[in-house]
Amino acid sequence: MISFQNIVKAFGPHKVLDDVSLTVPKGQILFIIGTSGAGKSVLVKHLVGLIRPDAGRIYLDDVEVTSLSEMALYPVRKRCAMVFQHSTLFDSMTLLENVALPLRKHKGLSTKQAGVDAMRRLEQVGMAEESGQFPADIGDGLRKRVAIARALTLDPEYVIFDEPTTGLDPMAAESVDSLIRELSDRFQVTSIVVSHDLRSIFKVADRIAMLYQGKVLLDGSPADFRATTDPVVRQFIEGRPEGPMVFPRKS
Amino acid sequence: MAALRLFRDTWRWTFRGSLRRQSGPFARQLYEVGNRSVVFITVTLGVLGMISVFQVLIQVERILPEFSVVGPAFIQTMVREFAPTIAGLMIATRVGSGIAAEIGSMVVTEQVDALRLCNADPIDYLVVPRFWACVIQTVLLSVYGGLVGVCAGAVVAHYAWEIPWGTFFSLNLVGYSDVTSGLWKAAAYGMAIPIAASQAGLETSGGSEGVGTATTRAVVNASFCVVVLDFIISGLSFMLLLGK
Numbered sequence: 001m002i003s004f005q006n007i008v009k010a011f012g013p014h015k016v017l018d019d020v021s022l023t024v025p026k027g028q029i030l031f032i033i034g035t036s037g038a039g040k041s042v043l044v045k046h047l048v049g050l051i052r053p054d055a056g057r058i059y060l061d062d063v064e065v066t067s068l069s070e071m072a073l074y075p076v077r078k079r080c081a082m083v084f085q086h087s088t089l090f091d092s093m094t095l096l097e098n099v100a101l102p103l104r105k106h107k108g109l110s111t112k113q114a115g116v117d118a119m120r121r122l123e124q125v126g127m128a129e130e131s132g133q134f135p136a137d138i139g140d141g142l143r144k145r146v147a148i149a150r151a152l153t154l155d156p157e158y159v160i161f162d163e164p165t166t167g168l169d170p171m172a173a174e175s176v177d178s179l180i181r182e183l184s185d186r187f188q189v190t191s192i193v194v195s196h197d198l199r200s201i202f203k204v205a206d207r208i209a210m211l212y213q214g215k216v217l218l219d220g221s222p223a224d225f226r227a228t229t230d231p232v233v234r235q236f237i238e239g240r241p242e243g244p245m246v247f248p249r250k251s
Numbered sequence: 252m253a254a255l256r257l258f259r260d261t262w263r264w265t266f267r268g269s270l271r272r273q274s275g276p277f278a279r280q281l282y283e284v285g286n287r288s289v290v291f292i293t294v295t296l297g298v299l300g301m302i303s304v305f306q307v308l309i310q311v312e313r314i315l316p317e318f319s320v321v322g323p324a325f326i327q328t329m330v331r332e333f334a335p336t337i338a339g340l341m342i343a344t345r346v347g348s349g350i351a352a353e354i355g356s357m358v359v360t361e362q363v364d365a366l367r368l369c370n371a372d373p374i375d376y377l378v379v380p381r382f383w384a385c386v387i388q389t390v391l392l393s394v395y396g397g398l399v400g401v402c403a404g405a406v407v408a409h410y411a412w413e414i415p416w417g418t419f420f421s422l423n424l425v426g427y428s429d430v431t432s433g434l435w436k437a438a439a440y441g442m443a444i445p446i447a448a449s450q451a452g453l454e455t456s457g458g459s460e461g462v463g464t465a466t467t468r469a470v471v472n473a474s475f476c477v478v479v480l481d482f483i484i485s486g487l488s489f490m491l492l493l494g495k
Contacts, residue, residue, distance in 0.1 A: 013285070045364070048368060050364050050367065050368075070367075072370075074370050077367070077368050077370065082365075082368055083360045084364070084365060085361070086360055088359060088360060088361045088362050088364070088365040089362075089365075090362055090366070091357075091364070092279075092361070101369045101371060102368075102369040102370065105370035105371050106369070106370045107368050150369075155318070243468070
């Protein structure tokens with residue numbers, strides 16, 4: 001179970017998260033939605049210690065993440081993987097080396113053994129033939145597939161997807177959606193998905209939380225979101241530019 | 252303070268066998284820092300050597316037309332001062348900006364965050380190979396640059412003022428302390444430049460504008476470190492010489 005408790009985070013005078021609390025039970029897929037700059041990515045990065053909150057606590061099962069040192073965070077990061085918004089493959093490494101890196105560093109496998117395991121992962125996402133290429137040699141969609149392979153290579157219990165379908169063609173987006181669903185259904189993997197993709201949100205989510213002006217505006221099932229009369233939520237899910245929504249300034 | 256912590260952590264990761272694990276990136280950095288700076292250092296120190304000797308000989312000719320001391324004094328100055336400091340400043344410009352831009356780009360594209368999630372410390376992976384490549388190559392390039400500067404100066408002295416090669420290349424003013432002072436300076440610059448540049452890169456925020464700012468800061472800080480270390484090491488070696 002993941003639990004964010006009263007998280008507050010400000011960058012200079014701009015308060016991005018203001019007393020945000022969320023709990024995600026095991027195996028659930030939670031979509032976090034909101035406008036650009038609403039603090040969605042900032043919130044999920046707290047979970048793996050990439051950002052420290054100004055106030056509040058975060059629990060991953062019984063482990064309080066916020067007080068852990070960088071070294072003590074490594075077991076947490078082994079259990080909780082993250083797929084970044086821009087794939088973030090390492091430019092200087094081949095695709096195989098990218099996927100093998102967590103195996104070498106987290107599991108202590110030899111380069112050869114990690115390479116064998118990494119190749120199996122690349123085969124699963126249909127990227128085995130390109131394993132010797134560098135990230136700059138392939139397109140955005142393929143990079144995202146490799147990034148997902150790298151995130152899943154340690155069989156994590158928790159996965160954070162930061163805008164996983166952004167920039168993908170409809171078929172690739174569909175396969176990512178199916179993968180997120182399958183991870184939950186077959187392996188009880190808990191997923192937090194930051195997304196703007198309304199099609200994915202209503203198709204895959206078990207639960208949705210909308211961040212607005214630093215707070216959780218609505219937390220409920222897809223049905224709750226469809227039925228809500230809140231004008232801000234309605235404006236967002238209907239994609240209307242006109243309405244009561246105040247757009248945040250970028251920090 | 253952050254730079255001092257980075258310096259301490261770089262040594263800590265070195266003692267934990269970082270270079271052995273990062274032998275590939277280390278070899279690449281040796282090439283990047285060293286081989287790709289050779290032309291830059293050759294031209295800079297060659298031209299500086301020629302101009303310096305030319306200017307000195309004009310002044311000496313006016314005061315005392317006796318040129319036998321010019322070569323040895325120039326070689327001593329080159330060994331103690333010009334070779335390590337000019338090479339250091341050139342490396343701070345070329346290599347410091349490269350390190351800050353590369354690490355800064357990795358920060359803004361979240362690659363550094365991804366490294367941390369892979370249980371790979373950014374200092375171990377990014378800073379240590381650059382640090383030791385810079386230390387080794389700054390010393391080697393300083394020695395090489397000194398040789399180029401002296402030879403270029405000798406050409407001007409020989410062909411413009413007809414000073415014999417043997418008179419110019421006399422080493423009778425170059426002492427042990429001159430050589431050690433020059434080598435200490437080169438090693439110190441080699442440590443300071445990658446630390447200043449890596450720190451600027453790791454502190455990058457924002458997008459491409461942030462990378463530009465980090466690059467500028469890296470060059471300014473690294474150059475400043477070179478000048479301050481030059482002053483400190485020159486002062487220390489002078490005091491040690493007086494102590495003897």
